[in-house]
Amino acid sequence: MSTRITELFGIQYPIIQAGMIWNSGWRLASAASNAGALGLIGAGSMYPEVLREHIQKCKKATDKPFGVNVPMLYPNIEDIMDIIVEEGVKIVFTSAGNPKTWTSWLKDRGITVVHVVSSLKFALKAQEAGVDAVVAEGFEAGGHNGREETTTLTLIPMVKEQLEIPLIAAGGIATGQIMLAVMILGADAVQVGSRFVASAESSAHINFKNTVVDAKEGATQLTLKELAPVRLIKNKFFHEIQALYEKGTTKDELIQLLGRARAKKGMFEGDLEDGELEIGQIAGLIHDIKPAAQIVADLVKEFEQALISARQIKIL
Template sequence: MNRITQLFNINYPIIQGGMIWNSGYKLSSAVSNAGGLGLIGAGSMYPDVLRTHIQKCKQATDRPFGVNVPLLYPNIEEIMQIIVEEGVKIVFTSAGNPKTWTAFLKEHGITVVHVVSSTKFALKAQEAGVDAIVAEGFEAGGHNGREETTTFTLIPMVRAQLSLPLIAAGGIATGRGMLAAMILGADGVQMGSRFVASVESSAHDAFKQTVINAQEGDTVLTLKELAPVRLLKNKFYADLQALYKQCPSEEELKALLGRARAKRGMFEGDLVEGELEIGQIAGLLNEIKPVAEIIDEIIRDFKAAQQERILF
């Protein structure tokens, strides 16, 4: 056991990212049943939908699971109340100030983890009283920090300043990547993109296929003026680049982005006009597999790498 497996009472220090439009109860329960920690992605769910997914997840697994809550979303009070009412024991918060909700959640016996993109915010989360930190490098898919610090730079920097259990995220999809992150000071890893390309992911099949077809350089971090996000290149991205040439205002960027573009791309499968969020590591993925096979493969790869990398 290490600090992450002990904290969450799981077999492997592997956490599935709670990604919008990808992380319903089928994915989270499958990850938990396979020995990792599954997370329901509350960011793409209305409160009543979230409650249903939590209830279905409890029916689908008797193992620990959690909910990922982006703090910038509306209905946050209702979401937190549902989490308490449904007896969720683990919450990952992101995209906001951890001081706002950490005390409330811990008063209800909930283990709290906060996602950060810098050492400065990691220290603030530690001060807020969280139980663990996810330090996410800018290789990650979806919304990112503005610092553009890579995972393998960020992890040792945070480790040097932080006493809490530390989870590495961004650009990790294999056992070898997991071993490298842990050598640099992480106690466990969070993987998002690898689980997007799983049978149980709630993403549209067309999006999953696009992810495994992606090559090196096919993703770009953009929209830094609003909320930095890593996207696959498509017509929407090309339209965005054309607009950037005109030095647009934030309002013009928001107008092009519109509403529900991420849902359109990842959940409904519009590969042309949708927002297709995925990490750089997509270039290493080439097969959609069941979650149980993915986790077995990661653990085998991790153990093989441990044996192979004894250099002297």
């Protein structure tokens, strides 16, 4: 299965395991890479030296390519970037910031750079900044999201129409059938997040994993647009946010309610009431917890079966 992305990263399948905070540690990244995908360590929830430990353990656990996802709003980003270079990481996905800030610095040090965007406008800005590829993430995605609320089905062909560099689709992708659909629309690969949350190797708390498995249609909603849009499961914390909106809230009130470490409390420590539970709409199609290798194998098998079916009914 060869695409511009498999060639860029030297991987077997055009599948990226998303670098999600509190979920994507070295165990998940190495397992995804060993299965033929590109595993990503999520630096957003790690202190610099914790990230160094995860990179070192990942290098011992796999001889395949892997990368690090870095939200550029991270307060210790200079230390994070230095550690990435010192540890010899060759692939970096940046998000939540201006790609011009770090792209040239990373590429000058021999690192392949990918930037995550939620709109055509920012995809073109990332290309102009010199990134090697773009992840275009639709409104369906979990975690932090775009204010435009553009769906993956709409975003991918819009970006493909004008982008010259490789394109990775994200948001609402958890099956091989959906993978085939977005690649028909122009993507060179897919980035999968929520499906890997419910994996054996994810560092998420088992309470959170089980909540994802139990989620049904309508279980999530995008909120907190005044701060940073985020898609959350509708738990007690979410309803407290909505109560503030109903009475007419201010940005300061939202910040006070959010407090500190809500995401850690929910996803990593398993507090299903007062924690922040970030997951995509596709959770309604996730019904079990599997090893990462099985998730990759299922995606590939479903993709190939969907391709055969499409050809039999002369779609392709």
